Amino acid sequence: MNKFQIRLRQALSESGMTQSELGRRAGIDRTVISGYVRGKFKPKQDNLHSLAMVLNVSEAWLLGLSIDKHPDKSNSKPSSEQQDRATPTDQNKSLDELVDEMHSYRGLEISDAQRESIKAILKAYLDTQLKDDDQDK
Numbered sequence: 655m656n657k658f659q660i661r662l663r664q665a666l667s668e669s670g671m672t673q674s675e676l677g678r679r680a681g682i683d684r685t686v687i688s689g690y691v692r693g694k695f696k697p698k699q700d701n702l703h704s705l706a707m708v709l710n711v712s713e714a715w716l717l718g719l720s721i722d723k724h725p726d727k728s729n730s731k732p733s734s735e736q737q738d739r740a741t742p743t744d745q746n747k748s749l750d751e752l753v754d755e756m757h758s759y760r761g762l763e764i765s766d767a768q769r770e771s772i773k774a775i776l777k778a779y780l781d782t783q784l785k786d787d788d789q790d791k
Contacts, residue, residue, distance in 0.1 A: 657718025659693040665709040665716065666691070670762045680704035710768060724767070749776060 666676060673691060677684040682701050689695050690705075697705060706713045706725070714720035753773045756764050764772075 656693055656696070658696050658716060659691065661711075661716050661718055662690055662705070665711050669709055670760055671708075676705070676708060679708045707771075710765070710771075749773065749780075 666673065669676070671679070673687045674684045676682075677687040680687075680701070681704055682697075686701070690697060702713050702716065706716050709716070710725075711723050712720060712725045715723045750773060753769050753776070756769060756772070758764055
């Protein structure tokens with residue numbers, strides 16, 4: 655087995671997700687995920703990034719190039735748009751509070767980093783929907 659295959663299996667097992675669920679969340683066909691798990695092939699960069707984000711591990715760790723499992727967020731500075739989204743306002747406070755109250759999913763603990771990702775995803779989705787609604791008017 656190659657390091658990527660071993661680490662993907664480990665991260666998938668620890669996440670409690672099925673291969674199908676991982677594929678759906680990462681936007682990768684489940685047959686491709688199966689090929690990765692069986693060691694048939696390695697992912698392209700964009701798929702590697704998607705897998706790492708969904709599994710909450712670093713790309714380098716997933717490839718076996720690092721012992722640091724979780725992404726190091728201290729080196730990356732957020733864009734001004736990301737900072738705007740992360741700044742609580744009266745308009746998004748209830749969303750932040752709701753997500754902060756989430757502690758587990760399918761019996762697995764949700765980490766602080768995962769809660770922040772959930773917030774960012776929900777806000778981005780809702781912003782897109784609001785823009786679409788404005789354009790329909």
